[in-house]
Amino acid sequence: MFVTLAGGVGAARFLAGLTAVVPPEAVAAIVNTGDDLELYGLAISPDLDTVLYTLSGRVDPERGWGLAGDTTHVLEALAALGEQPFFRLGDRDLATHLFRTARLRSGQTLTEVTALLAGRLGVRSQVLPMANEPVRTRVITPEGELAFQEYFVARGHRDDVLALRFVGAEAARPPPEALAALAAARAIIIAPSNPFVSIGAILAVPGYREAIATARVPRVAISPIVGGQALKGPADRMLRTLGHEPSALGVARLYRSLVDCFVLDTLDAELASAVAALGMQPLVTNTIMRGPAERAALARVVVEAVQ
Amino acid sequence: MFVTLAGGVGAARFLAGLTAVVPPEAVAAIVNTGDDLELYGLAISPDLDTVLYTLSGRVDPERGWGLAGDTTHVLEALAALGEQPFFRLGDRDLATHLFRTARLRSGQTLTEVTALLAGRLGVRSQVLPMANEPVRTRVITPEGELAFQEYFVARGHRDDVLALRFVGAEAARPPPEALAALAAARAIIIAPSNPFVSIGAILAVPGYREAIATARVPRVAISPIVGGQALKGPADRMLRTLGHEPSALGVARLYRSLVDCFVLDTLDAELASAVAALGMQPLVTNTIMRGPAERAALARVVVEAVQ
Numbered sequence: 001m002f003v004t005l006a007g008g009v010g011a012a013r014f015l016a017g018l019t020a021v022v023p024p025e026a027v028a029a030i031v032n033t034g035d036d037l038e039l040y041g042l043a044i045s046p047d048l049d050t051v052l053y054t055l056s057g058r059v060d061p062e063r064g065w066g067l068a069g070d071t072t073h074v075l076e077a078l079a080a081l082g083e084q085p086f087f088r089l090g091d092r093d094l095a096t097h098l099f100r101t102a103r104l105r106s107g108q109t110l111t112e113v114t115a116l117l118a119g120r121l122g123v124r125s126q127v128l129p130m131a132n133e134p135v136r137t138r139v140i141t142p143e144g145e146l147a148f149q150e151y152f153v154a155r156g157h158r159d160d161v162l163a164l165r166f167v168g169a170e171a172a173r174p175p176p177e178a179l180a181a182l183a184a185a186r187a188i189i190i191a192p193s194n195p196f197v198s199i200g201a202i203l204a205v206p207g208y209r210e211a212i213a214t215a216r217v218p219r220v221a222i223s224p225i226v227g228g229q230a231l232k233g234p235a236d237r238m239l240r241t242l243g244h245e246p247s248a249l250g251v252a253r254l255y256r257s258l259v260d261c262f263v264l265d266t267l268d269a270e271l272a273s274a275v276a277a278l279g280m281q282p283l284v285t286n287t288i289m290r291g292p293a294e295r296a297a298l299a300r301v302v303v304e305a306v307q
Numbered sequence: 308m309f310v311t312l313a314g315g316v317g318a319a320r321f322l323a324g325l326t327a328v329v330p331p332e333a334v335a336a337i338v339n340t341g342d343d344l345e346l347y348g349l350a351i352s353p354d355l356d357t358v359l360y361t362l363s364g365r366v367d368p369e370r371g372w373g374l375a376g377d378t379t380h381v382l383e384a385l386a387a388l389g390e391q392p393f394f395r396l397g398d399r400d401l402a403t404h405l406f407r408t409a410r411l412r413s414g415q416t417l418t419e420v421t422a423l424l425a426g427r428l429g430v431r432s433q434v435l436p437m438a439n440e441p442v443r444t445r446v447i448t449p450e451g452e453l454a455f456q457e458y459f460v461a462r463g464h465r466d467d468v469l470a471l472r473f474v475g476a477e478a479a480r481p482p483p484e485a486l487a488a489l490a491a492a493r494a495i496i497i498a499p500s501n502p503f504v505s506i507g508a509i510l511a512v513p514g515y516r517e518a519i520a521t522a523r524v525p526r527v528a529i530s531p532i533v534g535g536q537a538l539k540g541p542a543d544r545m546l547r548t549l550g551h552e553p554s555a556l557g558v559a560r561l562y563r564s565l566v567d568c569f570v571l572d573t574l575d576a577e578l579a580s581a582v583a584a585l586g587m588q589p590l591v592t593n594t595i596m597r598g599p600a601e602r603a604a605l606a607r608v609v610v611e612a613v614q
Contacts, residue, residue, distance in 0.1 A: 077402030
């Protein structure tokens with residue numbers, strides 16, 4: 001089992017590559033749910049959906065999230081009613097939220113609902129929420145504390161992030177299926193996701209850090225920062241405002257005690273010796289995933305490294 | 308104020324006629340919410356929506372419910388996920404449910420949400436739910452007890468109705484706005500709706516029967532049965548299985564102590580003397596509303612009768 005800690009778009013693209021080079025059934029993703037939100041009574045899990053839509057080949061390839069070819073009739077009708085929903089709700093995407101919401105309300109766990117949804121979408125990898133309990137990432141900014149999607153979507157992640165809170169994380173636990181996947185892992189991979197709001201949210205749930213730190217299998221992290229810049233999202237600025245070096249090395253330091261190997265982009269080859277000095281094996285390769293070939297190539301390098 | 312007790316399609320069509328012959332601001336509708344349901348976490352109020360969509364000119368004219376020209380992308384996507392929702396959810400219609408659900412969850416009453424929705428839709432009449440508290444009509448059939456929409460939509464009202472229960476009605480109360488409307492009424496009208504599951508549900512809420520019985524204004528009911536048949540829905544069969552005469556006279560008997568005047572279709576003119584014998588003034592006119600002209604004509608007869 002290749003167990004991957006995953007955020008949204010970057011992780012989903014890596015997972016698509018991974019399932020192209022190893023059997024999809026041999027892949028498990030433990031996915032951040034700190035970005036989850038309730039909107040109009042609907043339970044929305046953006047990262048889980050991004051992973052499911054990507055692995056089922058349904059994702060909008062340009063954006064990397066949402067469903068390809070989706071319409072927005074509901075959203076337009078909400079706007080006609082004077083609503084201004086900050087979160088994009090595609091019509092077919094809404095069906096996923098309705099599917100999830102109904103089952104959560106009837107008492108199923110998020111793990112169960114996600115497995116059911118994965119099955120209905122034809123996803124053969126195991127897609128797991130980081131916790132069944134709600135965890136909500138809160139972002140402390142100079143403008144005050146914001147709910148994650150308020151920071152990320154409504155305000156376009158323009159605010160400086162001074163600190164993060166993962167409300168509910170202390171009381172949350174990894175689902176048994178996630179611990180089982182980690183126990184059965186032949187490798188643990190940290191996807192190229194935001195180290196704070198994606199991977200950090202997962203690691204804030206008691207149990208993960210210990211399970212990974214004590215795992216006797218190869219553990220690899222892939223830098224989400226290339227040439228000092230996040231390929232997507234605000235990870236580079238977060239590194240800076242949270243007091244870290246805004247580079248792949250800054251990320252490597254965050255994962256220091258957690259992984260054995262750190263994947264750097266070829267553009268960051270000069271950081272390899274500094275990564276090695278942290279006690280992690282540096283692995284330099286192309287990490288920018290423009291299309292399926294590059295995703296698979298990156299995944300192949302990672303798979304070869306752990307074998 | 309012309310205060311009308313209303314169910315769904317038939318009542319909405321009558322109200323459309325009424326607002327064509329008197330100023331819309333002079334019309335208040337107290338609408339059945341016993342048919343309300345929760346589906347996929349959404350709060351759905353079919354009769355309120357039918358009235359709002361009709362009075363705002365947005366209703367699908369053929370069906371008499373739902374929005375004209377609505378699409379069903381969400382529903383199709385739910386079906387693609389293996390769901391079989393028995394309730395038709397149009398995309399633009401879903402926006403109404405999301406609008407309502409979000410506000411109910413944030414603590415607004417159904418009366419407040421409905422008033423807001425009416426305002427956003429440009430409806431100038433007062434549209435009121437019969438209660439802010441949830442009331443759920445349950446239908447006892449030879450197959451067992453069914454939730455109303457399970458009986459009505461999922462099973463196509465094919466089961467014999469042996470009895471009805473209005474769960475929550477005892478604890479519910481007319482919203483203050485409904486009592487105020489009744490107190491300010493210059494006439495009270497019972498729309499041509501199902502006397503059991505529409506009007507009966509309203510009257511099951513403690514307070515309405517008394518308010519109407521003691522009102523010192525003209526009170527008129529319009530028969531939903533013409534020539535022994537319901538124009539729409541199962542009212543005729545319900546009359547029979549619930550032990551009443553399946554005719555306009557059977558309905559008149561149900562409203563005996565409640566109204567002063569009973570409107571019969573011209574096809575039922577021969578029942579006029581039997582209605583008069585019940586102590587109600589019979590009013591014979593065309594009650595079949597095929598289009599706007601017929602709706603307005605029926606409303607005009609009713610308005611003239613109460614003046």
